[in-house]
Amino acid sequence: TFAWRERVSDDVLTHIPALRLFARSLTGRYGEADDLVQDTLVRAISSAGSYTPGTNMRAWLFTIMRNRFYNDRVKRARERPGAEDCVSSQPSSPDGQYWHVRGREIEAALMGLPSAYREAVMLVLVTGESYQSAGDILGVDIGTIKSRINRGRRLLQVALGEEV
Numbered sequence: 187t188f189a190w191r192e193r194v195s196d197d198v199l200t201h202i203p204a205l206r207l208f209a210r211s212l213t214g215r216y217g218e219a220d221d222l223v224q225d226t227l228v229r230a231i232s233s234a235g236s237y238t239p240g241t242n243m244r245a246w247l248f249t250i251m252r253n254r255f256y257n258d259r260v261k262r263a264r265e266r267p268g269a270e271d272c273v274s275s276q277p278s279s280p281d282g283q284y285w286h287v288r289g290r291e292i293e294a295a296l297m298g299l300p301s302a303y304r305e306a307v308m309l310v311l312v313t314g315e316s317y318q319s320a321g322d323i324l325g326v327d328i329g330t331i332k333s334r335i336n337r338g339r340r341l342l343q344v345a346l347g348e349e350v
Contacts, residue, residue, distance in 0.1 A: 198230060201244050204313040208248055211308035212255045214297050226251040248309065248323045295345035303338035306331050311339075 205226060209219035229250050230237075237246055296304060309320040310331065321331045343349070 197243050198227065198247065201247055202227075204244065205247060205251060207313050208308055209251060209255075211296065211304055211312070212252070222251060222255055225254055229254060242319055242322075244315070245319045245323050248315070252305070252323065291346060292342075295342050298345055299338055299341055303334050303341060306334035307338040307342070310335055 202223065205223045206219060209222040209226070210216065213219045213222055226247060230247055233250070237243065296307065299307065305324060306320060309315040309323060310317060315323070317328050317331045317335075321328045324331070
């Protein structure tokens with residue numbers, strides 16, 4: 187079993203960049219995205235026994251991440267400690283990451299998409315998931331994924347001022 191665990195751990199590591207991208211699309215914040223990736227990896231390691239070798243590990247990890255994000259969101263809504271404009275939610279130092287102007291525009295347009303479209307666009311167009319895999323992760327038919335991506339692309343074009 188040690189060799190299997192070592193192989194699974196190597197496979198998990200190859201998916202971290204895609205997990206970060208998807209987490210960023212869900213949370214909208216770098217720090218929260220990194221925390222979500224970490225929580226996902228911890229859950230995946232603790233649930234390694236439920237993973238079936240030979241199946242799509244990437245989809246399994248994305249599903250864990252998405253479920254964790256929405257479960258935490260529901261939990262936070264019930265346990266809101268203070269007002270939304272509470273000073274504790276504001277960063278204490280400016281973000282040091284530099285984005286080119288167009289990159290910021292694209293990111294803002296992506297984050298402005300309704301979550302159903304944003305998730306489909308991020309999974310298929312940004313992380314490279316297949317339509318079928320994205321459908322499995324999001325729990326919808328492949329036709330729904332294709333429709334969401336088509337509508338998401340059009341909404342992005344409109345938001346970016348491009349001709350549709």
